[in-house]
Amino acid sequence: MSVFWHRTAKTGAFGCLAAAPNIVFASSGASAPINTVAVSMFLIFVVVTLGITYWAAQRTKTTQDFYAAGRSVTGFQNGLAIAGDFMSAASLLGVSGLIFVGGFDGLIYVIGGIASWPIVMFLLAERLRNLGKYTFTDAVAIRLDANPVRLLSACGTLVAVVLYLIAQMVGAGKLVELLFGIPYEGAVLTVGVLMIVYVTFGGMIATTWVQIIKATLLLFGATVLAFLVLAHLDFSIESLFRKATELHGNGLAILAPGGLVSDPISLISLGTALVFGTAGLPHILMRFFTVPDAREARRSVLYATGFIGYFYILVFILGFGAIVFVAGDPNFFDSATGKLIGGSNMAAIHLAKAAAGDIFLGFISAVAFATILAVVSGLTLSGASAISHDIYVNVICRGEAPESDIVRLSRISTVALGVLAMALGIAFEAQNVAFMVVLAFSVAASVNFPILFLSMYWRGLTTFGAVAGGTIGLVTTIVIIVLGPTIWVDTLGYAEAIFPYRYPALFSMTASIVSIIGLSLLDRSPAATSAALAFDAQIVRSHTGIGAEGAVAE
Amino acid sequence: MEELYRHIIANPEFHALRKRRSRFSWMLLSIVLGSYYTFIFVVALKPSALAIPLHSGTVITWGIPVGLSIILLCLALTAFFVSRANNTFDPATRSIIDAAERACLETDPNVD
Numbered sequence: 001m002s003v004f005w006h007r008t009a010k011t012g013a014f015g016c017l018a019a020a021p022n023i024v025f026a027s028s029g030a031s032a033p034i035n036t037v038a039v040s041m042f043l044i045f046v047v048v049t050l051g052i053t054y055w056a057a058q059r060t061k062t063t064q065d066f067y068a069a070g071r072s073v074t075g076f077q078n079g080l081a082i083a084g085d086f087m088s089a090a091s092l093l094g095v096s097g098l099i100f101v102g103g104f105d106g107l108i109y110v111i112g113g114i115a116s117w118p119i120v121m122f123l124l125a126e127r128l129r130n131l132g133k134y135t136f137t138d139a140v141a142i143r144l145d146a147n148p149v150r151l152l153s154a155c156g157t158l159v160a161v162v163l164y165l166i167a168q169m170v171g172a173g174k175l176v177e178l179l180f181g182i183p184y185e186g187a188v189l190t191v192g193v194l195m196i197v198y199v200t201f202g203g204m205i206a207t208t209w210v211q212i213i214k215a216t217l218l219l220f221g222a223t224v225l226a227f228l229v230l231a232h233l234d235f236s237i238e239s240l241f242r243k244a245t246e247l248h249g250n251g252l253a254i255l256a257p258g259g260l261v262s263d264p265i266s267l268i269s270l271g272t273a274l275v276f277g278t279a280g281l282p283h284i285l286m287r288f289f290t291v292p293d294a295r296e297a298r299r300s301v302l303y304a305t306g307f308i309g310y311f312y313i314l315v316f317i318l319g320f321g322a323i324v325f326v327a328g329d330p331n332f333f334d335s336a337t338g339k340l341i342g343g344s345n346m347a348a349i350h351l352a353k354a355a356a357g358d359i360f361l362g363f364i365s366a367v368a369f370a371t372i373l374a375v376v377s378g379l380t381l382s383g384a385s386a387i388s389h390d391i392y393v394n395v396i397c398r399g400e401a402p403e404s405d406i407v408r409l410s411r412i413s414t415v416a417l418g419v420l421a422m423a424l425g426i427a428f429e430a431q432n433v434a435f436m437v438v439l440a441f442s443v444a445a446s447v448n449f450p451i452l453f454l455s456m457y458w459r460g461l462t463t464f465g466a467v468a469g470g471t472i473g474l475v476t477t478i479v480i481i482v483l484g485p486t487i488w489v490d491t492l493g494y495a496e497a498i499f500p501y502r503y504p505a506l507f508s509m510t511a512s513i514v515s516i517i518g519l520s521l522l523d524r525s526p527a528a529t530s531a532a533l534a535f536d537a538q539i540v541r542s543h544t545g546i547g548a549e550g551a552v553a554e
Numbered sequence: 555m556e557e558l559y560r561h562i563i564a565n566p567e568f569h570a571l572r573k574r575r576s577r578f579s580w581m582l583l584s585i586v587l588g589s590y591y592t593f594i595f596v597v598a599l600k601p602s603a604l605a606i607p608l609h610s611g612t613v614i615t616w617g618i619p620v621g622l623s624i625i626l627l628c629l630a631l632t633a634f635f636v637s638r639a640n641n642t643f644d645p646a647t648r649s650i651i652d653a654a655e656r657a658c659l660e661t662d663p664n665v666d
Binding site: 104105107108110111112114115117118119121122123126237238241242245252255256257258264265267268271275295298299301302305306309312313536537539540541543544546547 | 556558562572594597601604612624625636640651
């Protein structure tokens with residue numbers, strides 16, 4: 001049996017990143033009976049969030065309301081919302097499933113997910129808030145030639161957002177089909193339509209509150225479940241781990257590294273994607289503009305780190321708890337194949353049923369659905385900001401578009417992105433989409449993060465260096481992932497990959513940073529000189545907040 | 555506003571504060587990245603080091619407390635950063651801005 005455990009670990013869960021769904025369920029053809037408890041709880045969530053959207057719509061009049069919730073979100077609320085963006089269905093289901101399969105190695109995802117937050121705090125949060133307006137692109141464009149830089153950052157945003165959206169949509173469809181007993185297309189359309197309604201009418205205010213409610217429900221559900229697991233074992237961590245090693249096919253090996261990723265270069269590259277990718281995710285960076293000032297931006301990160309850290313410790317307990325509760329039970333676990341019924345992402349769901357019964361199963365299922373809904377809303381809003389604020393207002397209209405046009409165009413972009421997400425979600429039903437998340441994180445780590453970081457910290461950065469180097473980073477990421485095992489072997493079916501490593505971030509981020517710096521140094525144009533001169537003013541603004549976008553209307 | 559910027563750039567206290575802040579940030583950052591990449595490299599290159607049991611008679615390996623302490627370290631350093639920024643850097647920044655505003659008024663009383 002240990003062979004089966006191991007094989008599942010190598011193939012099923014390999015291509016996943018912590019903050020994103022790896023929701024690849026084993027069978028989706030069989031139609032499950034409709035789960036009334038789960039559906040009713042989800043309906044309550046929908047009614048409440050639609051009520052909030054109605055309330056938010058009354059308050060969404062200007063562009064600043066639409067993209068930055070009027071800059072009226074507190075640090076605590078924003079911290080919860082950021083944590084909500086990060087605690088996607090994959091964190092609950094994907095990471096607990098990884099731990100169920102691979103034990104200790106699931107901790108790599110957990111630690112990578114946490115370690116990115118201090119980086120966001122120490123390097124980005126305050127400066128970003130002081131320099132930007134609605135998108136991280138604003139901060140980059142402040143002293144460079146805005147148009148080319150905005151186009152590239154908007155591309156980085158849109159690529160990351162669309163890939164992430166596809167993965168979420170397909171995950172939502174599969175998950176809801178399995179848990180709720182409603183068809184795949186129905187689930188994708190439900191998510192798409194609700195998300196369009198939240199974002200179009202309620203903008204960032206509704207998106208933030210949907211995320212806050214969901215994060216609270218998710219933290220509550222995970223706390224209860226972890227408590228029940230530990231109570232069952234008389235609150236002994238020792239017996240949790242001991243029982244798990246007795247029941248798991250790999251025995252004591254589940255408490256040692258080596259179950260999921262065996263090749264060192266891939267592991268280091270994965271670690272790099274996790275830690276720097278998060279720091280470049282556009283929908284998370286965007287949240288720093290919803291608070292009044294840099295001080296609240298700082299507090300947001302502190303709260304977010306606390307919530308995420310707490311949540312991941314719970315997920316770690318749930319993963320091992322699932323081994324204890326589920327692995328020996330033929331209702332959940334097929335010992336002939338060594339796999340969970342429904343796929344490895346079902347570990348937390350099965351655990352909810354085994355440890356807490358049907359009502360709680362319904363609750364956790366509804367929370368999982370709500371989680372996907374909240375995350376896609378944030379992604380869509382971020383994509384819409386790239387289209388309307390970065391490209392339309394600033395590049396096409398040179399920053400001179402009338403207010404009413406901007407809000408209208410933002411809404412149109414939201415609907416268009418939502419429809420695109422639904423169409424792609426249905427088109428990719430039968431595909432393994434886990435690699436898209438890897439790609440989204442890698443693009444964020446190789447395009448968005450280097451440009452943002454260097455624009456804030458390096459006087460010598462020039463427009464030419466940023467645009468050309470960033471493009472090299474984007475192309476390298478895509479080429480490496482296409483030629484690597486994930487697409488070349490797993491998707492296209494060739495016997496051997498041209499590029500041997502699965503995760504591009506280590507190589508593509510290095511390529512990006514080296515070429516941005518090298519090309520900036522070679523750039524001797526007058527524009528390069530003026531960019532360097534503007535750096536002093538930028539430094540004053542980023543440190544003091546003088547000139548930062550305030551909480552008042554523009 | 556540009557006048558204000560000029561006064562701040564000309565103030566040596568601003569540059570001293572900048573240096574202190576950035577030294578502080580980079581120090582904390584190197585602790586986080588250092589421990590994170592040490593963990594990743596050990597998992598990648600010498601996983602057996604983390605597979606040693608804590609003491610005889612337990613199944614819990616060193617990997618578990620090491621992993622948990624990285625999580626707690628990240629949280630603690632983030633909290634330390636916020637408290638330092640609130641208590642030390644923010645007041646210092648405020649007094650530099652005030653000084654610049656006073657200087658602006660002295661040179662040109664009509665500026666806001």
